[in-house]
Amino acid sequence: MNKATWVTAASALDVDHLVPLAETWDSGASGWTAKRREGYANDLGTPTSLIAVTAKSNRAKADKDLAESLPPSTTYQCSYVVSWVETKLRRGLAADDREREALGGLAGDCPGATITHESVLAACPHAGTHGKVPLSRGTTRLGG
Numbered sequence: 653m654n655k656a657t658w659v660t661a662a663s664a665l666d667v668d669h670l671v672p673l674a675e676t677w678d679s680g681a682s683g684w685t686a687k688r689r690e691g692y693a694n695d696l697g698t699p700t701s702l703i704a705v706t707a708k709s710n711r712a713k714a715d716k717d718l719a720e721s722l723p724p725s726t727t728y729q730c731s732y733v734v735s736w737v738e739t740k741l742r743r744g745l746a747a748d749d750r751e752r753e754a755l756g757g758l759a760g761d762c763p764g765a766t767i768t769h770e771s772v773l774a775a776c777p778h779a780g781t782h783g784k785v786p787l788s789r790g791t792t793r794l795g796g
Contacts, residue, residue, distance in 0.1 A: 656725070657706055666710040667702050669693070670732075671739045674715030679745040681781075684726065692743055698737035719754035728760035741769040 659665055669676075673693060681689055695701035705713075713721045723732050733755065740747060747755065759765075 659706060663706045664706060666707045668710045668713070669704045670700055670703055670735055670744070671743075672713070672715040672717075675717045676743070676745055679740065679747065681743075681745065691772070698738070698742065701739055717748075717751050717754075718758070719750040722758075729758070729764055733758050733762060733765055734765050737767045738769045740771055741767065744771060 661729050670690075671679075676689075676692060678763075688753065691702075694778075694794070709723070718733065718736050741746075
């Protein structure tokens with residue numbers, strides 16, 4: 653499905669965490685300090701952490717991860733998956749088995765997609781580096 657929805661009133665939009673807060677909690681944020689959780693909740697450091705979506709799509713996605721919910725637009729799915737992985741890597745978040753399995757399956761639909769991130773975590777092995785990792789079937793591990 654590739655149906656576009658045009659929105660002209662700002663009141664019809666929600667600001668959505670690309671990786672839902674509940675998903676971040678399950679992926680490692682439960683061990684974060686309150687300040688670090690607040691930093692994620694209000695992350696303006698990258699244009700894909702917080703995205704404008706219709707209220708309807710935000711409610712449909714709720715706190716699901718990408719193994720449970722993908723955007724209905726197939727033309728946007730690869731961009732969504734790339735942004736999801738970049739967000740998880742940037743914040744040092746893990747992926748569970750179902751999520752890694754879904755990523756492996758989606759990777760085949762996104763040939764040539766590249767993950768680019770810079771970690772916000774000083775203690776993360778990726779800190780201070782720019783990572784470029786091709787999104788391929790072999791990409792199964794996320795996190796710092």
